[in-house]
Amino acid sequence: MTFAEAMTRTGIAAAMAVSGISHAYLYIHGYQHIPTIGDAFILQASVSFAVAVLILIGGPGWLRWAAALVAGGALVAFVLSRTVGLFGFSERGWQPSPHAAVSVVAELLTVGLWVAYLVGRRRAGARG
């Protein structure tokens, strides 16, 4: 494993963990009571933690895809909740602060690092 690969792996794991912590915190501090959204938050947090741990200890490549899927899904849900609403739930701007911003940055980082991982693999494949 190259240094770049190790950094990508660690970065995705860390970003996923941060997003998971943020969602878990909000779940514990009130979101558990919001219909459907509460369930979605605990699911996001628990899957994020699991994927983060397994990526960190050297899990296979599809775990990065899973990470990107979870992070991408969370970003889509964030946008929906600020626009048309999601399961009858809507929030404004970067509320709750700072958790909304922290989660979005972590999820964007996850998706970005996943793209970097894909590019890296493609280049390695091209080199032979």
Add this chain to the structure above:
Amino acid sequence: MTDAPRTMTRRQLIRHSAWFGAAVGLAVAGGEVISHVAGTAEAKQVQGRPTLRFAQVSDSHIGFSGKANPDVAGSFSQAIGRINNLGYTPDFVIHTGDLTHLATPDQFDQVKQMMTGLRTPHVFTVPGEHDSVDDAGQKYRGAFGAGTRGDGWYSFDIAGVHVIALVNTLNLKKLGHLGVEQLEFVAKDVAALPDDTPIIVFSHIPLFAMYPDWGWATDDAAQTLSYLHRFSSVTCLNGHVHQVFSKTEGNVTFYSGTTTAYPLPHPGDGPAPKPVTLPAGKLHDALGIREVSYIRGQNALALKERTLQ
């Protein structure tokens, strides 16, 4: 060059299955831990039972007759039965408006009579625009206005929570409207309260801009909310939109409740908010009541939506 499909050996399959199993197992364990932490945090503050428990029912539209629900009285009875069978006696029940469909004396008599069947120490109401179609709420206040101020607004304290019931359905143009007199009432009402007093606000029309094109907003709500910004916990419950919806804006959380009569379309779904006729057997999934509980020390109220099914 050949493009042979990549195949997976038995060993690889077992390895990937193991990773997948580990992912599922860790996710379940993580979920359990988070759930346990959330439960423990809540249990520390509960110590027995919530400080305050009440039920919200809304938009019974007694007197409505149409395909969307040919028996609104029957479904309102079911809603009352649902509240009476929560397994505890709610501290109060709030009806957030549109008790009647056309505000006739008979409809007010009927809904008032039906609500005497609620097993709770207190029943509170706010008027909907259907309760004041022809007399600016006079018949409504005759039936439900005892002890209220102005055009039917009031406030009270219960279990350390300050509750404000507002009337935003009179003086309607397109949006809900509170008016100067009521705004002054709110300003004075909360002036002496400490910042950590939990505030609950009832109104019929949402105090947030849920969908202004259909009148699902209150034009002078911002001023009311400005009086409430200093409080750490403000929860606004409304009816009118016949569907569950929630929104948070800083310290204020808004929750629209569903109806016991008939569903309305989602915001912007169609030209106007006309009653929606659901397929047979689906209506009662869209109708319901809401349980609300407050635990001292917590900022957020806990809500449970219960369908009539």
